[in-house]
Amino acid sequence: MTALELVGIGHGYGVGDRRVEVLHDISLRVEPGELVALAGPSGSGKSTLCHLAAGIESPDRGSATLDGRPTAATADWSLVAVVPQQHGLLAGLTVEDNIALPAHRAGVDPGEAFARLTAALDLTAFARRSVLETSLGEQQRVAIARALILAPRLAVLDEPTGHQDDDHVNQVIGTLADAARAGSAVLVATHDQRVWEVAHRVIRLEDGRMLD
Ligand SMILES: Nc1ncnc2c1ncn2[C@@H]1O[C@H](COP(=O)(O)OP(=O)(O)OP(=O)(O)O)[C@@H](O)[C@H]1O
Numbered sequence: 001m002t003a004l005e006l007v008g009i010g011h012g013y014g015v016g017d018r019r020v021e022v023l024h025d026i027s028l029r030v031e032p033g034e035l036v037a038l039a040g041p042s043g044s045g046k047s048t049l050c051h052l053a054a055g056i057e058s059p060d061r062g063s064a065t066l067d068g069r070p071t072a073a074t075a076d077w078s079l080v081a082v083v084p085q086q087h088g089l090l091a092g093l094t095v096e097d098n099i100a101l102p103a104h105r106a107g108v109d110p111g112e113a114f115a116r117l118t119a120a121l122d123l124t125a126f127a128r129r130s131v132l133e134t135s136l137g138e139q140q141r142v143a144i145a146r147a148l149i150l151a152p153r154l155a156v157l158d159e160p161t162g163h164q165d166d167d168h169v170n171q172v173i174g175t176l177a178d179a180a181r182a183g184s185a186v187l188v189a190t191h192d193q194r195v196w197e198v199a200h201r202v203i204r205l206e207d208g209r210m211l212d
Pocket of ligand 1: 044045
C-alpha cells in the first residue's frame with residue numbers, strides 16, 4: 001500500500017497582487033521502504049512540498065494523504081516525522097530528551113532505537129548536554145534522530161545534510177537508508193548529490209513543476 005500520496009497539488013502564498021503560485025499540479029507517491037529525493041534549484045518549491053507532504057500546511061488544491069488520511073490530520077510522530085530546515089528542537093531540553101521526546105509522548109521506551117540512532121549519528125558523547133551547547137550540525141543530527149526514533153510510517157527531511165562534513169554526511173545517508181530498509185517511506189529535499197545517489201528515485205522540481 002502506498003504510504004504517501006500527493007495528488008494534483010497546487011499551492012501558493014499571499015493574496016491579490018502579492019499572490020505567488022509556488023507549486024503546480026504535483027502528483028507523487030512514496031511507498032513504504034522507499035527513499036525519494038526531491039531536487040531542484042533554490043526557490044523551486046522543495047520546502048513547500050515538504051510542508052504539504054508532512055501536513056504542516058494543507059494544499060490549496062489537490063490532496064496529501066498518508067495511508068488514505070490527510071497528512072494535516074496526523075499529529076503522531078510514529079506516522080509522520082519531520083526534520084524542518086530550522087530543525088525545530090526544544091531549546092530547554094538536552095540532546096537526549098529532544099531525541100526521546102516522541103517516544104516519551106507515545107509512552108514507549110526509547111531504549112534500543114535511542115542507542116542505535118545516537119551511535120549511528122555520532123551523538124553519544126554529548127547526549128546529556130543542552131542542545132543550546134551544540135553545533136548546528138549536531139543539532140541537525142539530533143533532529144534526524146528524533147524524527148526516526150519511532151520508525152515513522154513517513155519521514156520528511158528538508159536538507160538533512162546541509163550542515164554536515166563528509167563523514168557525518170555518510171552517517172546521515174546511512175541512517176536514512178536504514179530507515180527506508182526498515183519500512184519507512186522517506187522523502188528528502190536535498191541539493192546533495194550524495195543523497196541522490198542512494199535514493200531509489202530523484203524527483204526534480206523547477207519553478208514549482210515536476211520535471212520528467
Ligand atoms: N511563507 C511564504 N510566503 C511567501 N512566499 C513564500 C513563502 N514560503 C516560500 N515562499 C516562496 O515560495 C517559493 C518556493 O520556496 P521554497 O522554500 O519551497 O523553495 P525551496 O526549493 O525549498 O528553496 P531552497 O532550496 O532555497 O530552500 C520561493 O519563491 C519562496 O520565496
